[in-house]
Amino acid sequence: MNTTQQTLLPAYDHRPGTGPTLVFLHYWGGSARTWDLVVDRLMGRDVLAVDFRGWSRSSGMSGPYTLRRFADDTLAVLADAGVTDHVLVGHSMGGKVAQMVAASRPTGLRGIVLVGSGPARPAAQITPEYQEVLSHAYDSDESVAEARDHILTATELPASIKAQIAADSRAGADAARTEWPLRGIAEDITEHTRMVRVPALVVAGENDHVEPVDVLRDNLMPYLSQADFMVIPNTGHLIPLEAPAALADAITAFAPAG
Numbered sequence: 001m002n003t004t005q006q007t008l009l010p011a012y013d014h015r016p017g018t019g020p021t022l023v024f025l026h027y028w029g030g031s032a033r034t035w036d037l038v039v040d041r042l043m044g045r046d047v048l049a050v051d052f053r054g055w056s057r058s059s060g061m062s063g064p065y066t067l068r069r070f071a072d073d074t075l076a077v078l079a080d081a082g083v084t085d086h087v088l089v090g091h092s093m094g095g096k097v098a099q100m101v102a103a104s105r106p107t108g109l110r111g112i113v114l115v116g117s118g119p120a121r122p123a124a125q126i127t128p129e130y131q132e133v134l135s136h137a138y139d140s141d142e143s144v145a146e147a148r149d150h151i152l153t154a155t156e157l158p159a160s161i162k163a164q165i166a167a168d169s170r171a172g173a174d175a176a177r178t179e180w181p182l183r184g185i186a187e188d189i190t191e192h193t194r195m196v197r198v199p200a201l202v203v204a205g206e207n208d209h210v211e212p213v214d215v216l217r218d219n220l221m222p223y224l225s226q227a228d229f230m231v232i233p234n235t236g237h238l239i240p241l242e243a244p245a246a247l248a249d250a251i252t253a254f255a256p257a258g
Contacts, residue, residue, distance in 0.1 A: 025094030054176025
């Protein structure tokens with residue numbers, strides 16, 4: 001897998017293979033490697049995974065760390081990698097970014113897969129009080145472990161994956177760690193999501209407490225013109241890490257090679 005890091009671009013990994021290219025966008029606190037267990041099950045496919053500005057290998061990049069900036073960065077990465085035929089796969093915060101990218105109707109976009117995605121219209125639970133508490137979820141190793149084990153996941157994960165989640169959560173720039181909970185999560189992007197004209201697949205985790213099934217049905221599906229909905233059983237919010245095989249199968253069915 002080729003790894004690219006340029007001063008003006010976020011870091012990304014691009015593994016050449018059969019198209020359309022699957023472009024992976026991570027959650028708040030994640031990184032490109034959040035998708036490794038899924039990518040490993042997509043052998044032979046052309047895949048690209050981004051470390052958003054302010055996170056992991058891109059943690060030294062300056063802000064702003066807004067959804068709009070992430071969307072612009074994603075388009076710049078696609079151009080840099082020469083990707084012209086692609087499907088966006090966004091998880092949580094990355095799903096909200098994917099909606100904004102798709103709204104710009106980039107050439108060659110075939111579809112979007114929204115995994116436990118931030119909805120177009122913020123849920124009623126996103127109050128200022130909720131946002132303030134959430135903004136401190138990654139303040140310490142202890143708070144990260146609490147969030148990981150009691151909020152983000154609904155299954156027991158291997159120690160190595162738990163360690164990866166902890167490391168990635170703490171690897172963000174301070175301003176990037178607070179931008180999503182204090183602003184991005186509450187941003188209403190319905191006007192953008194209504195502009196998406198490609199097929200979409202919305203994937204929910206049965207036991208997701210962050211973006212519950214009902215929230216995705218009520219606050220995301222109505223704003224997509226061509227969307228299918230599926231629920232992966234017995235999984236929480238970190239679907240790429242909790243149910244990678246089921247997710248890889250869903251992506252392959254939605255966007256087959258060739």
